[in-house]
Each structure stands twice: as structure tokens, then as C-alpha cells.
Amino acid sequence: MPKILQDDEKELLLQLRSGDQKAFNVLYQAYERKVYYHLKKLVHLPEIAAELHQDVFLKVWNKREYLDPERSFEGFLVHITKNCAIDFYRKAARDKQLTDQLALQMTELHDPITDSIALKETNHALEKAISKLPQQRGLVFRRIKMEHESYENAAWHFGVSVGTIKDHMAKALQFVRTEVINSKRFFLSVFMMSSLVEMLRRLFL
Structure with a gap:
């Protein structure tokens, strides 16, 4: 019109x-x-x-x-x-x-800077989650997941049974996964709000 x-x-x-x-x-x-x-x-x-x-x-x-x-x-x-x-x-x-819908859309519209920030935030969330584990469970998690050691070698190193190592890993994985997911949702919420402020500034101010 x-x-x-x-x-x-x-x-x-x-x-x-x-x-x-x-x-x-x-x-x-x-x-x-x-x-x-x-x-x-x-x-x-x-x-x-x-x-x-x-x-x-x-x-x-x-x-x-x-x-x-x-x-x-x-x-x-x-x-x-x-x-x-x-x-x-x-x-x-x-x-x-x-939030998941927006995350998917933002992935399709991604740029290298955003990817770099998201990766840093994920690594930070992972380290923070591991630091909350009981001391030995955290050491077991690092040795197996981050140093790629076998369950058998980890059991020998810590002087416990393979079953104990598996129990540590099952509990550690569940805890770490939950912590990282919750952290990423929070980061996405903050990121969405900061993105909105920037878009509003460019479009309207």
C-alpha cells in the first residue's frame, strides 16, 4: 500500500x-x-x-x-x-x-565467532561440572574420558575393581551431562537476550 x-x-x-x-x-x-x-x-x-x-x-x-x-x-x-x-x-x-527451536535456528545462522564462544562456554561448563564431583570420581572421569584410559588400567591405577570404576563413571556421566545441559540452556538464554539487544540497537536506535 x-x-x-x-x-x-x-x-x-x-x-x-x-x-x-x-x-x-x-x-x-x-x-x-x-x-x-x-x-x-x-x-x-x-x-x-x-x-x-x-x-x-x-x-x-x-x-x-x-x-x-x-x-x-x-x-x-x-x-x-x-x-x-x-x-x-x-x-x-x-x-x-x-529454546531448542531457537538453538536450531541459530545453528543454521551460525557464524565463527558465535561458534567459538559456544565452544568456550561448553568447555567451561564441563570443567565446572567435573570440579563438583567427589575427588576420586572426578579423577576417574578425567582419566577415562579425557585421557582415554581403559577401565581395566584405571582400576589398576586406583587400586579398585573394574566394577567400582564403572560405578564411578555411570554416576559421573549422569551428573556431568545434566550440569552441562543446564549450563548451556542458561548460556543460550543470556546469548539470546544479548543478541536481541544488539539487533534492537541496529534496527531501531
């Missing part, structure tokens, strides 16, 4: 503020593509962008009495769009399925 002239937009905003559905429809058609484009850049997932797109315009309608015809309607839209995107990322940080 052609760009609305400034004076026409002021009149439409006055009408919208009074609850005029036709004025809302005209403004929606003028800006809906731009809003969707910004949202898609922010959240990466087209289906999420489509949902948030509807939320943005629903909020415009619900907040219509706060519209100031003397101020930019596009600026008003930008403010609501930013808030919807931020709310989405906060929700994603608490939703495992949504």
Missing part, C-alpha cells in the same frame, strides 16, 4: 483514537509488512514473527487512546514491536521447547 501522507495519517490517528475500525485497517495495511519484516529479523522464526505481528497490532488497538496524532505512528509501532520481541525472548528463556 502507498505511504500515507503525514496530514492524512494525523487524521487517521484521530479517528483510530476514537475507535474507528476503518482507520485502524488503513494503518494496518500501511505498516503490517514493515512490522513483520522487523519481527522476523528479531526472532528468526517466521511462525513466531507472524504470532507477534498479530500481538503488535492488537496492542495498538488496545492502546489507541494513548496515540498522539502529533507524534510519529511508526515510532509508536517500533516501541510496541520492541516490547513484544523482548517479551518473547523472556518467555523463550523459560520454555525448553522454544
Whole structure:
């Protein structure tokens, strides 16, 4: 739809503020593509962008009495769009399925710097998890998993049975796996929020 002239937009905003559905429809058609484009850049997932797109315009309608015809309607839209995107990322940080979706999408859009940061974070999480193990269990884990020693040699080295080594490893693996996964989810949540802030800065500020 052609760009609305400034004076026409002021009149439409006055009408919208009074609850005029036709004025809302005209403004929606003028800006809906731009809003969707910004949202898609922010959240990466087209289906999420489509949902948030509807939320943005629903909020415009619900907040219509706060519209100031003397101020930019596009600026008003930008403010609501930013808030919807931020709310989405906060929700994603608490939703495992949504976090996994974003993780997959970010993997497809990966870059070397992001990969390097993620690898460092994983190594840090692994070391932190190992440090929480009981002393001997941590030593057994390092010897077998990181130094690639056999169970038999580890049993001889520590002066215990192979069964004891296997028990140490089973418990260590379960603990370390849980710790690393939880740490990576936290890192992804922080990374998503920092990425959002950077995208908002580039797109809107």
C-alpha cells in the first residue's frame, strides 16, 4: 500500500483514537509488512514473527487512546514491536521447547565467532561440572574420558575393581551431562537476550 501522507495519517490517528475500525485497517495495511519484516529479523522464526505481528497490532488497538496524532505512528509501532520481541525472548528463556527451536535456528545462522564462544562456554561448563564431583570420581572421569584410559588400567591405577570404576563413571556421566545441559540452556538464554539487544540497537536506535 502507498505511504500515507503525514496530514492524512494525523487524521487517521484521530479517528483510530476514537475507535474507528476503518482507520485502524488503513494503518494496518500501511505498516503490517514493515512490522513483520522487523519481527522476523528479531526472532528468526517466521511462525513466531507472524504470532507477534498479530500481538503488535492488537496492542495498538488496545492502546489507541494513548496515540498522539502529533507524534510519529511508526515510532509508536517500533516501541510496541520492541516490547513484544523482548517479551518473547523472556518467555523463550523459560520454555525448553522454544529454546531448542531457537538453538536450531541459530545453528543454521551460525557464524565463527558465535561458534567459538559456544565452544568456550561448553568447555567451561564441563570443567565446572567435573570440579563438583567427589575427588576420586572426578579423577576417574578425567582419566577415562579425557585421557582415554581403559577401565581395566584405571582400576589398576586406583587400586579398585573394574566394577567400582564403572560405578564411578555411570554416576559421573549422569551428573556431568545434566550440569552441562543446564549450563548451556542458561548460556543460550543470556546469548539470546544479548543478541536481541544488539539487533534492537541496529534496527531501531
